[in-house]
Amino acid sequence: MDYSKFGVEDFLCDTSFLEYCVGTNEEAVAFWTAWLAKHPEKLKAANSARSLYYTLNGNISAESFHKDFEAFKNAFGGVLNLTEPVKIIRIRKSNNSLVFTLTGVAACMLVAFGLFLFKKNKTNQALVTDLSYNTPLGKKLTLKLTDGSVVTLNSGSSLVVSKDFNLHKRDVTLIGEGYFVVAHNEAKPFVVHTKKINVKDIGTEFNIKAYATDKTTEASLIKGRIEITINNNAVAKRLHQNTIVLLPNNKFIIDNNVTGSPGEQKTVKQPFAISHITTNASTNSVVETDWKENKLTFYDSSLDDIALQMERWYGVKIQITSPAIKAYRFTATFDHEDIIQVLEALKLSSNFNYRKEDSVIIIY
Amino acid sequence: MAERLKETWHQFIEGNHEALNDLYKQHYLGLINYGIKLTGDRQYANDCITEILLALWEKRSRLPEVDNVRSYLMSCLRTLVFQKFRSEKLRETKETIAHSLIVQEELxxxxxxxxxxxxxxxxxxxxxxxxxxxxxxxxxxxxxxxxxxxxxxxxxxxxxxxxxxxxxxxxxxxxxxxxxxxxxxSDYLYSMLLFFINFIAIDQFLR
The missing domain is CATH 1.10.10.10 (Winged helix-like DNA-binding domain superfamily/Winged helix DNA-binding domain)
Incomplete structure (x- = not known):
């Protein structure tokens, strides 16, 4: 549509413009912000249209919307975490055993967590216990911590924020994968603890991948500087250094099975590696952080690793029957495709078949 | 537009978290204004909207497909607000709000x-x-x-x-x-400006 001839009344007759004014539709906001930046000559008309709109809509501005939306999301925060287990508990009646017992336990913990959240909303004081955020398989979560840092959690991850967070220091514990944009504060160091390593930030954006089921733990630095400490005295001693400083566009990889005990020293020559982060040439995006843009990316990964990644991404179970197939390697990026589309695409370039049995996908 | 609203509702019933946020955003303006009209208080109205969506989310699997989502949510909001006013406790504490309710309705x-x-x-x-x-x-x-x-x-x-x-x-x-x-x-100035821009555009076009 040609907006360049728009007058005040035309703007007001355009639904997306109204959504932009109140901020209820991100696409509309992005579009009109960009459009008005390109057409400064229309700013005056657009501004008149906006103020007339606020008059007509009962003084509901973008500011009031965002305030109300935040309140809404806060009220829902605890409940959303409950949804997955609650759904499963209902199925539990149909007599399934271990998994559901475990999710039951998880649900109880989440209920406790939810109650805690409500309590916290009321009192709004310092935390009495650690605060934990969990993402179920197939879901992601972005959260803003009290110090202003923003963390995006990938599927099947958990982040525990220590109860004295932002008092003197800022400690969080991560299992799984998270993207951190840390608000810089020299007085209160921000440290992410994982099983294998601790990452101390010096004003940064970085990605940490520390799934218990993965073969390696990775820390990729996008901006700024981070200091990495290995959580194993033996390994650290052998390196004759405690910390490794990482520079932007580099990533640190450590084997999850390195124990550092003398017996295993022979098998693992180099306990960790530093390499450049991988940039996807065609899309110009960083492979390590593609997940944040909802892109499922494999870069020269074995089907074995891909299956693990897809299990988390789609919340399914995948079994590969033959070791030969497990070793197939793929490089690909998928944007919003469903699991069948992904499997079909992978199938095209190699020699395997798959079938669905109940909730399990079997590759053979 | 109506299709988009129906689709969001459908996704909501299916338990899609994103749809929950979308549902709020799509109906925010209509609901908040109606809520303010009923209660005279924006924050209170927003609490009521949140309460409704929470209740609907909990029983989402039993909810019907709805043609007019907006009016469905409106009637939920109305029912809830009236319920709240009826309850003895709220009648005391929210007297001021209840009072403004009558005033708002008349305006x-x-x-x-x-x-x-x-x-x-x-x-x-x-x-x-x-x-x-x-x-x-x-x-x-x-x-x-x-x-x-x-x-x-x-x-x-x-x-x-x-x-x-x-x-x-x-x-x-x-x-x-x-x-x-x-x-x-300002309108005159503005149309002059438009004329000038058109002039440039035509000029560019002729080249």
């Missing part, structure tokens, strides 16, 4: 939006300008901008065509715009 749309203006000059000008509009025009402005109905819904409600609804609103907006813009001087 017609044009008086309500005028009462929200703090600037005396703007207030007077708006009042004058609105008084020149026909009842039909004011009614449709309310449906479109205050209740956040789309043109389809307005057309259905008023028994007119979508085109007619659009034209009535467009005319009303034109009148308001002219009345409310200062002196009309």
């Amino acid at each position: 017609p749309y044009e008086e309500y939006i005028t009462s929200l203006q703090t600037d005396k000059i703007v207030k007077e000008r708006l009042q004058q300008s609105l008084s020149k509009l026909t009842e039909r025009q004011k009614e449709l402005l309310q449906y479109r901008f205050f209740d956040n109905m789309d043109y389809d819904e307005i057309a259905l409600k008023c028994g007119i065509s979508k085109r007619t609804a659009y034209n009535i609103i467009y005319d009303a907006l034109q009148k308001l715009k002219t009345d409310l813009s200062r002196e009309g001087n």
Whole structure:
């Protein structure tokens, strides 16, 4: 549509413009912000249209919307975490055993967590216990911590924020994968603890991948500087250094099975590696952080690793029957495709078949 | 538009978290204004909306597919607010709100939006300008901008065509715009600017 001839009344007759004014539709906001930046000559008309709109809509501005939306999301925060287990508990009646017992336990913990959240909303004081955020398989979560840092959690991850967070220091514990944009504060160091390593930030954006089921733990630095400490005295001693400083566009990889005990020293020559982060040439995006843009990316990964990644991404179970197939390697990026589309695409370039049995996908 | 609302509702029933946020965003304006009208308090109205969506989310698997999501949510909101007012405890504590409820209900749309203006000059000008509009025009402005109905819904409600609804609103907006813009001087400047831009555009085109 040609907006360049728009007058005040035309703007007001355009639904997306109204959504932009109140901020209820991100696409509309992005579009009109960009459009008005390109057409400064229309700013005056657009501004008149906006103020007339606020008059007509009962003084509901973008500011009031965002305030109300935040309140809404806060009220829902605890409940959303409950949804997955609650759904499963209902199925539990149909007599399934271990998994559901475990999710039951998880649900109880989440209920406790939810109650805690409500309590916290009321009192709004310092935390009495650690605060934990969990993402179920197939879901992601972005959260803003009290110090202003923003963390995006990938599927099947958990982040525990220590109860004295932002008092003197800022400690969080991560299992799984998270993207951190840390608000810089020299007085209160921000440290992410994982099983294998601790990452101390010096004003940064970085990605940490520390799934218990993965073969390696990775820390990729996008901006700024981070200091990495290995959580194993033996390994650290052998390196004759405690910390490794990482520079932007580099990533640190450590084997999850390195124990550092003398017996295993022979098998693992180099306990960790530093390499450049991988940039996807065609899309110009960083492979390590593609997940944040909802892109499922494999870069020269074995089907074995891909299956693990897809299990988390789609919340399914995948079994590969033959070791030969497990070793197939793929490089690909998928944007919003469903699991069948992904499997079909992978199938095209190699020699395997798959079938669905109940909730399990079997590759053979 | 209506299809988008129905799709979001469908996703909501299916348990999609994103749809929950979308549902809130899509119906925020209509619901908050209705809530404010009923309770006289924006924050309280927002709490009620949250409570409703929470209740609906909990029983989402048992919810029906709905054609008009907006009016479905509105009637949920109305029921909840009345329930709250009926309860003995709230009748005491929220007396002020209950009082303003009656006041708000009595205020017609044009008086309500005028009462929200703090600037005396703007207030007077708006009042004058609105008084020149026909009842039909004011009614449709309310449906479109205050209740956040789309043109389809307005057309259905008023028994007119979508085109007619659009034209009535467009005319009303034109009148308001002219009345409310200062002196009309800025409009002149603005059309000069437009002319100039067109001139450049044509010039570029001819090359």
